[in-house]
Amino acid sequence: MGDEIFMYPPELLYTKDHEWIRVDETTGMIGITDHAQKELGDIVFVELPKAGEHVAAKESFGTVESVKAVSEIYSPVTGEVIAANPKLQNNPELINADPHGEAWLIKVHLADRAETESLMTSDEYEAYLQEEKAH
Amino acid sequence: MRYLPNSPVERAAMLEATGHKSIEELFAQIPAALKHQGNLNLPGPLSEPEILEYFRQAASQSSRDFVSFLGAGAYSHYRPVAIDALLSRGEFFTAYTPYQAEIAQGTLQAMFEFQTLITQLTGMDVSNASLYDGSTATTEAVLMAMRITSRDRVLLAHTLHPEYRQVLQTYIQHQGVELHQIPYEKSGQLDLAQLEASLKTPTAAVVIQSPNFFGIIERAKEVAAIVHKSGALLIVTIPEPLSLGIVRPPVDADIVCGEAQSFGVSVAFGGPYVGFLAAKEQFIRQMPGRLIGQTHDTEGRRGFVLTLATREQHIRREKATSNICTNQSLCALAVTIYLSLLGKKGLKALAEQNLAKASYAARELGAFPGAELPFTAPRFNEFVVKTPGDAEELLIALREEKIIGGLNLQHFYPELKNHLLVCVTETISKSAIDRMAEVYAQHAARSKGLAQNGEAVGAIHGSPSKPR
């Protein structure tokens, strides 16, 4: 149960519900953070939307399951789904192994890039996690 | 009280350890006004002989001396004695749900075998570890199909067990679901033309029963083709799965469910029974109920665990696939033992005996003037016979001979006046069938006589009034 300080990738933005998003001008790539995957334990299954479906900011778009728990995943942004990560169907354990990289969940077209302005930077997220731990 | 393992001395010692002076102190948090004064009006305390005497009395006021031709969703088959010998082992019947897998491998492996047997019988890919009964299994199958298709319109065969339809109705009454019925055609099978027409509207599922309530085997393959063309799912429910010993399973269905009571579970005036639900692989995560999966321990030994629990109520709570908690584990164990005993050969032979007995009875009964076998399609161990003369009077006449002649269908199907649903299992002797045929003969003669005279003659058996 080591208490390492995980360094969150600075190029990503973060939410209070422990999702991350990597944005460029028009698209976003969304996943769950290292903190989230640790809390859940071994991931066994992921339920994701299909290409063409829509997600809305702060609303659930799917679930991540471990043996003993299910977690809703909330979208940081509004937009149309371009793709869901095909690797996760057969290898959900990727989320435990590489939550910020290979185990992205969905890619979306951003409806409104300005929505990302209210998200946290990696520093802010790390501080938020420290605060959470204290309570 | 003989079940309580503590003596007054032991109670006193424990009470002292709690730091309380009297047992009443342990109930102090219940307001005085809510503490029940006086004695509850209950029987007992009774010794064992007295309890036995009470229930023997009750058992004597039963139909145990009668030969019963009742089926209709509950089937009297012989139960090999090995079943109760094994069920009576305390490790089986006093154990809890196998959440602590290391000390429940007995239950878990037996349930894994149950799941396997059900898939082998039904031709499906996966089965759960049982549900309450056939009626709730059918309901769960419908709810499952609605979740999978995101549609809320369901078609039910009119020949689906009436009580199964009622249960479904109760469960979906507040969920905005549209239920429609598809009638049967002259053969007794589902009306395919009506089915096709009704499927023009987007539908979640079509539910048929096979053998259906009239004992008729449905054309599952043809039904499936029509259903799938419309994007709906096909659910086939099987209250008499002994039929699967000689009837090809509905492999084209999406969900096969039903009642496994025939396999070693007593008829017991309606319960406990054991429902089953099996489906195609891709629907695993939408399945309700408990699932047992194979895995290994830290030393690599094979073992079994409850799995995919995240579908269930204790984790998903209001978003669960069902509110079900218990399965029917002990009854499912009885089924597993029964099917293991019978095996391939035995199940086939038993099914063939049932077929033979019912065929013989149908031929005998249908032969009388005025009697008729209205449905022409293939059957298993149940059939519908139109009686010579009044069905209710015939049933009363049969009762005089200690025979319960079948179920009067009029109560469920008003269009089938004077029709009886007759079930003949391997437990019924030829002589009993012949005795019933004799009563049919007398009844046919009398009715012919009445028809000729055109008046209500004082009958040989009982009064003309019809009790319920």
Place this chain on the structure above:
Amino acid sequence: MENRIRTARPHVNRNEDLIFEQTSPGKSGVELPPLDVPPASPEKLLSAESYRADIEGFPEVSETEVIRHFTRLSTWNYGVDTGLYPLGSCTMKYNPRINEVVARLEGLATDHPYTPPVLAQGCLAVLAETARCLAEITGMDAVSLQPSAGAQGELTGILMIRACLADRGNPRRVILIPDSAHGTNPASVTISGYEVKNLKSNSRGCVDMDELDRAMTEDVAGLMLTNPNTLGVFEEQIQEIARRVHSKGGLVYMDGANMNALVGVARPADFGVDVMHLNLHKTFTTPHGGGGPGSGPVAVKQYLEPYLPTPTVGQSSDGKYYLDFNRPKSIGRVRAFYGNFGMAVRALAYIQANGAAGLRQTTLDAVLNANYVRSRLQDVYDLPYDAPSMHECVFSDRRQVARGVRTGDVAKRLIDYGFHPYTTSFPLIVSGALMIEPTESAGKAELDAFIDAMRSIALEVEEDPQFVLRAPYTTRVTRLDETAAARKPVLRWKPQQS
């Protein structure tokens, strides 16, 4: 560490294959009597496409092998018969053997449900008498034995609340459920078309009266609660809770899972409960059977009687029993036929064996046992709520977590001491819960052995937590890989598997 284990010893037994792996063609464990009617040819009577030639993979074994196979399997289980089974809110009490005998009597075990009532008076009498006794015990006015289990009882109860309120003009939209509730509660509510609103508990783990006031509006159909609650604590304010719900036109549903603390002592009808369910497989000794069958009868006040499932059992003036299908306001059926009749037989036999005095003594013993355990473990395990316990006590693993050991790990180590674990991680309002319900079926010696085991484990956690984390050591299989089971589910045997 071996010298700490007193009761458990490793059990040498065989690795038992699946029944399918033991088959060999041509065997059967059953021989049928000869056919006394002309044989029928299935190939002729069924159409070609309906005929089944073979059941692939089906077992082929003798009776001897079936007996050995299942006997061996049974030896890997722990049952109430084996020893203390302290699962919280499950009430793992002794399953009297006379119950099994009377349930198997010919006439009771063999009557078909569609037997004409005039010929089934015995079965109907048993149903009627069981219902009457349960009504007497709960103080309610009418009982239906139709629901197959607690969860179905809950569904039935909520549907009845809805029907009653609809009759009064407005079914409303919401049911309130305390956050300490069992998972079947919210699941059952959703099926009834209601929305669940969770009520936060107060610092004693009971219903928070301010939260209730905030939540209880005229949009709320009712409150669903368990009493004593899942912490084993009696809701002292229950009368006031009921009054507040009723004053806004709502109804009170009680989950009767914890009735083992109340039978013969207090009656829910007196608290203001309008409808409740009972678990015959908990309070009334019908066996758990490895996970079922259960039975979850509902008991209601007079004004809810019209909504009970159809049919009910009635008795006419000549003393004869009948089935009453003429119930226009009924919510319908929740299952085919009449419910788990076999469980009603067993429950009635249990009630008769005890009588009113015996049932009351049973309750007193159940509560004393739980309090004894609590008083002797509270110095080594953390008590999250200091409210008095009734028939079960709840600890948390706070002290053990400091050493990296959780409630689930302590539970696994308890197995090595020869006991079935208590309930882990429930209720959710306690972090790392240990929920212990000894029931009245535990004698002092058994309880002392359990207490010694728990105290020993607490010491082990302090001295060598890694040792506890790798338990159990004495079972046939060690910890099973649940992750692998969930990632790639294998739910059946297939012929090509070895």
